Amino acid sequence: MTGTGSSDRVPLADLVETLSPILERYGCSNAVARLLAENCAAAERDGAHSHGLFRMRGYVDTLRSPGWVDGRAVPSIEDAAPGFLRIDARNGFAVPALAAGRDLAIRKARENGVAAVAIRDSHHLGALSLDVEPFADAGLVALTFINSMRAVVPFGGHRAVFGTNPIAFATPRAGDAPLVFDMATSSMANGDVQLAAREGRALPADTGIDxxxxxxxxxxxxxxxxxxxxxxxxxxxxLSLMVEIFCAALVGGGFSGELDLSGHPGVATPRSGQTVLLIDPDAGRGRLPDFAGRVATLLSMVREAGQERLPGDRRLQARRVAERRGIPVSPEMRATLAELAAG
Amino acid sequence: MTGTGSSDRVPLADLVETLSPILERYGCSNAVARLLAENCAAAERDGAHSHGLFRMRGYVDTLRSPGWVDGRAVPSIEDAAPGFLRIDARNGFAVPALAAGRDLAIRKARENGVAAVAIRDSHHLGALSLDVEPFADAGLVALTFINSMRAVVPFGGHRAVFGTNPIAFATPRAGDAPLVFDMATSSMANGDVQLAAREGRALPADTGIDxxxxxxxxxxxxxxxxxxxxxxxxxxxxLSLMVEIFCAALVGGGFSGELDLSGHPGVATPRSGQTVLLIDPDAGRGRLPDFAGRVATLLSMVREAGQERLPGDRRLQARRVAERRGIPVSPEMRATLAELAAG
Known part of the structure; x- marks a missing residue:
């Protein structure tokens, strides 16, 4: 990560080695720092810039805020039922909490045909696509929801109650990486509104209220x-409402609208919940083989009907270029990371 | 169901007694006719007219089409895994197929914390809200998807591949009937397009293509x-794409875009699939009681923030009036039903 003027291209592993010590410096345990660094670097590799290096300052600011997230939290896992895993993130980050339960969740889905993971008291700042993709790599269909900080009004309302409450879905498909999409259930992601404000651009109609x-x-x-x-x-x-129910009522956590951030200006993470639903297609299809092949057939029909870019296409393309040539890191971002590392 | 000129108001049970023999007359077994009649009458009671009496002609036309739906089909239930129920509707209607598996599905969800029902080779013409509401009455959270006949283009495409592919969700809430919503993932329901055509109304922008x-x-x-x-x-x-994966690839059935209706002009049912996901909130919340109370708290926040009508409010209001005063049936509809009964 040296050089000046133009973007360097950095291998994923090197970027993780750069980010992990920064997170550790601001209070993450080594294990948590590494998982978050991997997540952040992978988002950048996938061209998901809003959840990539851009977030490092948010991680640092959040870790610095007294009494907010616990970067050293060790999640506790409860085997709540044959198909149900409860994870208490203990006020830590959601990514390590889910990682801690991933293998057991996969086993439960295979044994029961379906499984649910409910994570509570967690902080999510990563790309949701990366939460579900590993399950599809393991042959499962995955659907996940997270709630967050209040930012979205109920339909026809005048005050924010919901978070941007994203949904992500992943499924195996034959001949390619899993099909993955993630989407905020808000009209726009918060980060994009901030970007528009900085650049002086107007928002599209039906985006927000004053x-x-x-x-x-x-x-x-x-x-x-x-x-x-x-x-x-x-x-x-x-759907925004449904996500609140799945991520707060169901996991035993707080609604986005209940979160009090007044004592924590500048923090970038909510203290919220996440639910992951896993389905084993082998249970659904019985003796019919080749679920992944059927998904590929559907996607061919979709392309033939004129949809040029499928959900996730751009992400996989960025990933392939980055795997061959490295992840682009701008001089400005290098300076930011150096500043945070020196912090 | 006598009288002329203005709408009669008919008790639910009487309406079922009127509809059931009509369905039987056109080839349903007594058991199937009764379940469909109950579904149709309940949709009308709830003010869901597009899935109520309006559909009776569609049922009849479909039952009359040689080689299409089997009104006497007996669904076969496979206990595929501890949390997974596969139901082969055997080319019959989806409503009796789901009814046949309902109790076992509820038991599986309670034992495993979560359960999935995958229905294949089924015909769905009912209100999806009625499929999920009984699960919420039993204390579970339910999410369901069905695919249907091709009617919706992929994003940016020029040819229909997806069905209107609705999603429905139901959850218990304290102090009231379950919160239920159902929505086509298309811009509009097919029936509403037909209505606009009949009445010479233009569609809103971004509804469809020629x-x-x-x-x-x-x-x-x-x-x-x-x-x-x-x-x-x-x-x-x-989401339209995701529903296809859940309802065709996952259940081992056909995609909406694969359905060939060319030999069956006028039929109103697809031959498609349905997936129901059930979650037991007690598994999610552990020793925290009162999931339904938390849902009610969220809904209060939503109303206070200015959303005057919650999903399903109108339906519950129509239901309450109908329970007190009977279900309104217009003279025209009485004539239609009499004609179908005489068939």
Whole structure:
């Protein structure tokens, strides 16, 4: 990670070695720092910049905020039922909590045909696609939800209650990496609103409201006491609501609208929950082989009908280039990382 | 069900007694006829007219089409895994197939914390909300998907591949009937496009395309070789795709785009699949009681933030009026039912 002027291209493993000590410096245990660094570097490799290196400052600010996330938390795993795993992240990050339960969750899904993982008291700042992809690598279908900090109004409402509450889905497919998509159930991701504000761009219509509850296309008005709306009108709003139920009521945690951040200005993580549902396609299809082949057939039909780019295509393309040539890191980002490392 | 001029109000049980013999007359077994009649009458009671009495002609036309649905099919249930139930509807209706597996599915969810039901080779023409509500009545959270006949283009595409592929969700809540929502993942339900065509109304923007793949607001152009788009842009489109995977690849059935209806003009049912996911909130919350109370708390927050009508509110309101005063049946509908009964 040396050089000046243009972007260096850095192998994934080297980037992890750069990021992990930074996270450790600000209070993560070695094990947690490594998992978060791997997650962050993998998001950057996949071109998911909003969850990649861009987030390092958020991690640091959050770790520095007294009494917020515990970077040394050791998750506790409860084998709640034959198909159900409860994970208490103990106010730590969600990524290591899920990693701690992953193997048992896969085993439960294979033994029972289906399994659920409910994570509570966790902080999620990573790319949700990376949470589900390993399950699809193991041959399972995975669906996950997380709630977060209040940012989204209920349908027709005037005050934020929901988080951006993303959904991610992953499935094996023949002849390629798993098909994975993740999407905020909000009209836009928070990070993109911040970017628009910084660049002075107006938001599309139906993106957000101002602090008086009126529709606005001004990103600053959304950020300054306003809120986002859900994507897709009342249907998307119902999904935002559903995610709250899955990630707070179901796991025994707090709703996005209950989270009090007033004593923690600048923190970038919620203290929230996550639910993962896993399905073993072999249980569904019985003696019919080749679930992954059927998914590939569907995707061929979709392409033939004119959809040029499938969900995740761009991510896999970025990944392939990065695996061959390294992950691009700009001089500005190198400077930021150096500053955080010296911190 | 006598009287002329204005709508009669008919008790649910009486309406079932009217509908059931009609379905039997066109080839349903007594058991299947009764379940479909109950479903149809309950949808009408709930004000879900597009899945209520309006559908009776569709049922009859479909039952009359040689070689299409089997109204006498006896579903076969396979206990595929501790948490997984496979139901082969044997080319019968989905509603009796799910009813046949309901008790075992509930038991599996309670024993395992989570359960899945995969129904294949089934015909669905009912209100999806009624499929999930009984599970929430039993204290479970339920999420279901069905695929159907091709009607929806992939994102940016020009030819229909997906069905309207609805999603339904139900959860217990304290102090009220379960919270239930169902939504097509298409921009609009097919029935509403037909209604707009009949009434000469233009469709909203971003609803559909014509047979050349161009955006159109003309409902006739959508129906005449055109197609609907998914709701909510690329996010809704990803959900349409996910539903196909859950309801065809996962259950071992056909994709909406593979269904050949050319030999069966006028049939109103697809030959497709359904997946139901069930979660026991007691497994998720451990010793924390009152999941349903937490859902009610969330819904209070949502109302306080300005959402006046929650998903399902209108349906429950119609139900309460109908339970007190009977289900309104117009003279035209009485005539239609009399005609079908005389058939």
């Amino acid at each position: 602090r008086a509850g009126r529709p606005t296309t001004d990103p600053k008005a959304v950020l300054d006491g306003g809120a986002l709306v859900s994507f897709g009108g009342h249907k998307g709003a119902a | 047979r050349a793949g161009r955006p159109t607001t003309d409902p006739k152009a959508v129906l005449d070789g055109g197609a609907l788009v998914s709701f909510g842009g690329h996010k809704g489109a990803a």
